[in-house]
Amino acid sequence: MTETAADGPRLITGLASVRRGISAPSPERLASGDRSAGRDYRAVLADVTDAALVDTWAWAEARTGLSLTHGIALACVGSLARRDGGPEADLDLVLLHDGAMPDPDLAEVADRLWYAIWDAGLQLDHSVRTLADCRSVAHVDVPAAVGMIGLRHVAGDRNVTADAASAVLADWRGAARTRLNDLTSAIASRTSSRGFLAHVSEPDLKESRGGLRDARILHALAATWLADRPHGAADDAADLLADVRDALQRATRRSATRLSFREQDDVAAAMGFGRRRSGPVDHEHLRSAVPTAGRMPGRTEVGADSADELLAAVSAAGRTIRYALDTTIRQAARSAARPRRRVSMEALLAGRRPRHTVVADGIIAHDGELVLAVGVRPEADPGLALRAARASVTTGLPLSPITATTLAACPEPHAATGTWSPDALADLLAVLAGGDRLLDVLDTLDIAGVMATWFPEWAPIRNRPQRTAVHTATVDRHSLAAVANLARIHPTPEHTEAGGIADPALLIGTLLHDVGKVPGEIDHAERGATIAAGTAARLGLAPEAAADVVGLVRDHLLLAETATGSDIADPAVAGWVARRVGSRRRLHLLAALTQADAQAAGPRAWTPWRAELVSRLVAAVDAALREKVLTDAADAD
Structure with a gap:
């Protein structure tokens, strides 16, 4: 049957079912x-959404008896305007008018449109605005401005x-120089509450x-020119992120964008990733455990599955977009x-060149960034990328x-x-002693492929998710964050005696402590120790430092697990840990x-309770090791 405006807005009434019935791309x-x-x-x-809205517009015109062809229009913003919305996407609509229509008539048109959409069970974000209203809202609300510069016509x-x-876009371009700080502040505020897509276990896509x-x-930034x-x-x-979001919305039948644990397997299957899990995988590494001689207990399998592949792909996409946004x-x-002030051609011909600051061999500071000096040949300089970092x-x-990309040509x-x-x-x-600064530097070089030339063993844990309530980041990001945290630890006299927070073995051991979390590995600490030795x-590294690195990776769970799972007041427990560790250093x-x-x-x-237990265990083990030193000295005499 042919749909007409007189029959009612039937296209909008059935839109939710029609959108859900559209064949999705195959997993393959x-x-x-x-x-x-x-x-x-x-x-x-x-x-199909546009067609339903055009039909609803015609229906509203017929029902109100008003002419909706001049001075009034229905437009859309957001994902509908970009034509990249998902199957459960909200409708972001704006009823635009030139101010000529009387307010009662305008209200009647709006009511006809909005109630028809609500009655159809669709989510709607709506507004009624003049051109001046659009400009005013975009002027005071940066997120709204970003959405409105993509305003698209639907009907009328x-x-x-x-x-x-055109007015909103012209205003955006005209005020871009002064509004850039507002935009970056809005991004920072959102990041503080939603985290980094690349590094969280349940990302908001x-x-x-x-x-x-x-x-x-x-x-929007490109639109500023x-x-x-x-x-x-x-x-x-x-x-890719849009594809994952679509699969998530098909699975939940909601306009969801948070990829929670319970949906990850279904979404991964819909996206064609790997195989389904046969059972739960627990990666929690700070469990209670009673130590037994010769082996750390309680290891859990780190298995590869479809959801892990999905999250790794999402992580990689998030890193790419974040880096693109930061550089833009x-x-x-x-x-x-x-x-x-620019250098004139005459000055250049006279031999006067723009001044640059040399910050390292082959590296100069230019216009707020580090770039390669003229004549540098990355392919012939194995240390160039490390000096740049x-x-x-x-x-x-x-x-x-361009510098980060070029550094990938450096030999190992x-x-x-x-x-x-x-x-x-x-x-x-x-670099590893650089605190939080190391995170962005190494992330940039990792995206460029440089980290793989330094540490081939990094590849299996790159973007690797950890789907637990304890871990909040991927394995690689967690490892780098742990290294950055070392700079915030207030060194005790014992730390200083052991070599300090910047001790080479501590920095390298912390970087590699989870390198054994490779697919299929049951005991990631033991596996990591083997990798760390190579x-x-x-x-x-000097032999003693190399041995310390291996020991730190092998035993990185020892103190936390023993402190929370054993009677730390028992001298036998402290003695067992002392024998395992071997030295106060x-x-x-x-x-x-x-x-x-x-x-x-x-x-x-790392709760106050856990920190206190670990501190008490360390004190007990330290006392046991001191006593052993004294006993050994007495026996030697």
Whole structure:
């Protein structure tokens, strides 16, 4: 039967069912990496939604008896305007008018439209605005401005929509230089509440840093003409996140964007990732456990499954979008700054060149970023990337995107001799001692592929999720966060005696403490110790330091598990731990690693209660080791 306006807004009435009935891309096609499948699916969703809204507009015109062809229009913003919404997406609609229609008539039109949509069971975000209203809202509300610069016509007078869209866009461009700080503040505020998409176990695909909202902000920044946005990988990452969101909404039949534990398996299957899990996997590493001689108890399998593959892909996409946004914001900020005095052609011909600050061999500071000096050949300099990383941590200046990409051409630091040079090792240790600054620096280099040339063993834990209530980050991010935490630990006299918080063995051991969390491994600490032994040898660590690294990785769970699962007042427990650790130096390095590790795991892992128990255990073990030293000395006499 042909639908007409006189029959009522039947298209909108059945829209929810129609959208749910549209054939979704097959898991095989999604798994192939063909992102056009999802784009085509979302385009069909937009087409049927547009048709239903146009039909509803005609129905409202017939029911009100008003002419809705001049001076009034229905427009959309958000995902519908971009034509990239999911099957359960809200409808973000704006009733635009030129002010000529009497208020009662305008209210009647709005009521007809909005109630028809609500009666159809659809989620609606609506507003009624003049052109001046649009400009005013966009002026005071940055997120609203980002949405409104994509205003798209649906029905009615196209000129009204075009006037509003062009005015909002012109205002956005005109005020971009002064509003960039507002935009970055809004991003920071959202990040503090939603976290980083790449590093959380239950990410919000839209609101987390590096999510779909940030992908849209990239377009808004490009619209300012202050900066172009990265294409290619960033677009593919956004399409992947949209595909995952669509699968999530099909599974839940809600406009959900948070990928919670209970939906991850179903979404992974719909996306064509891996195999389904046969049972729960528990990665919690700070459980109660009673030590038994010769082996740490309570290890759990770290198994590969479809949800892990899904989360790893989401993590990689989030890192790509976040990096693209960060670099685009920096580019826009440089463009927005007052133009600096330029060097004239005459000055260049006379031999006067722009001044640059040399911060390391082959590395210079230029326009707020670190870049490579003229004539530097990365392919012939194994230590260049490490010097660049150290310079970035030391100065606080980011590596330019092209510099980070170029550094991937550097040979492996051990390529020539099989081990790192002392200078290369010193640069690495300086980076690892850099506190929070090391996080962005190493993330940038990891995205560029540089970390893999330093640590091939990093690949299996890169973007690897940890789906537990204790851990809040991927394995690689957790490991780096633990290293960064070392800089915040107030060193005790025992720490200083052991070599300090910046002790090479402590820095390397903390970096590698979870390197054994590879697919299928049952005892990640023992596996990690084996891997760490090879890494320490390749880095050229002294034998004692290499042994400490292996011991720290092997026993990184020892203090927390023993303190919470054993009677620490029992001298036998302290004696067992003392024999396991072997020395006061390693004990206090292990205590620092335990604290940094737990604090990086999340707020549940390092409570005052747990910290007190670990502190008491360390004191008891320290006393046992002191007594052993005295006893050994007496026996020697």
